[in-house]
Amino acid sequence: MAKMNPEKSNKDAGVIIPSAGTGVRMGGGTPKQFLEINGMPLLAHTIRRILKISCLRKVVIPSSPDLSERTRDIAHEGLESSGLSGSVDIAVVAGGDERMDSVRNGLHALKDDDITMILVHDAVRPCFPLDAVEQAIDEARTSGAAIIAVPARDTVKMVDGNNVITSTPDRERVWLAQTPQVFRKELFVRAYDKLGDKAYLATDDASVVEQAGYPVRVVHGTHDNIKVTYRPDLQFAGIWLKANGEA
Ligand SMILES: Nc1ccn([C@@H]2O[C@H](COP(=O)(O)OP(=O)(O)OP(=O)(O)O)[C@@H](O)[C@H]2O)c(=O)n1
Numbered sequence: 001m002a003k004m005n006p007e008k009s010n011k012d013a014g015v016i017i018p019s020a021g022t023g024v025r026m027g028g029g030t031p032k033q034f035l036e037i038n039g040m041p042l043l044a045h046t047i048r049r050i051l052k053i054s055c056l057r058k059v060v061i062p063s064s065p066d067l068s069e070r071t072r073d074i075a076h077e078g079l080e081s082s083g084l085s086g087s088v089d090i091a092v093v094a095g096g097d098e099r100m101d102s103v104r105n106g107l108h109a110l111k112d113d114d115i116t117m118i119l120v121h122d123a124v125r126p127c128f129p130l131d132a133v134e135q136a137i138d139e140a141r142t143s144g145a146a147i148i149a150v151p152a153r154d155t156v157k158m159v160d161g162n163n164v165i166t167s168t169p170d171r172e173r174v175w176l177a178q179t180p181q182v183f184r185k186e187l188f189v190r191a192y193d194k195l196g197d198k199a200y201l202a203t204d205d206a207s208v209v210e211q212a213g214y215p216v217r218v219v220h221g222t223h224d225n226i227k228v229t230y231r232p233d234l235q236f237a238g239i240w241l242k243a244n245g246e247a
Pocket residue numbers: 017018019020021022023024025026032033062095096097098099100102103122123124227228229
């Protein structure tokens with residue numbers, strides 16, 4: 001029987017970092033994950049912080065094929081600077097048309113790996129809270145699925161096609177989904193299998209699991225954990241990363 005590398009033996013998680021978007025809302029031609037913040041691509045910041053999660057064994061990055069080499073270079077630089085070359089594997093795979101297609105491809109690359117937990121984290125969320133992620137991993141180990149989210153700060157309105165308010169949901173029960181989102185591998189695979197070819201567009205990973213009928217818990221995140229979407233978000237992320245010792 002093949003001997004397990006001792007540096008990997010206590011690591012049982014894989015992370016999918018979907019990075020195949022084109023950044024339409026950011027504009028400007030360069031996909032936002034390659035824009036520089038404090039002298040480093042946004043994707044590099046996200047990877048370096050993700051590598052601080054102690055149970056990670058494998059990082060899978062869905063990327064558009066023309067940018068896969070650049071993506072691989074950024075990922076390997078991150079791995080080397082974190083001193084984890086011997087204990088974490090990296091794979092870059094093809095992304096898909098929608099975020100959920102990219103995640104599906106990432107999941108395919110992890111299917112046969114000897115891991116029990118899967119995290120999914122946007123390439124463009126570099127300011128996530130590590131302690132909350134560890135809590136979400138613990139929660140998902142026990143209950144199957146947990147995501148980082150924050151309660152709504154503002155009053156929420158449901159609005160019809162004519163911009164008329166139709167209802168005001170109870171704010172106490174409205175949470176905004178972020179990433180990382182964490183799942184037991186066998187449950188996440190089953191949820192995607194259950195979807196099959198159904199035409200269903202999930203804008204996050206928990207939705208796929210909810211559709212399959214499994215409960216997903218929320219763990220309190222932070223409002224700082226923004227998804228870099230518009231130009232000013234780059235500035236916020238730059239300040240946050242400096243203030244938190246991340247270059
Ligand atoms: N087909 C897609 C679309 C998105 N993503 C990734 O999913 C994350 C969140 O998506 P979003 O912020 O919407 O990124 P973009 O799709 O690039 O942005 P936009 O919607 O403005 O075009 C990003 O890391 C993005 O690269 C992906 O891997 N594959």
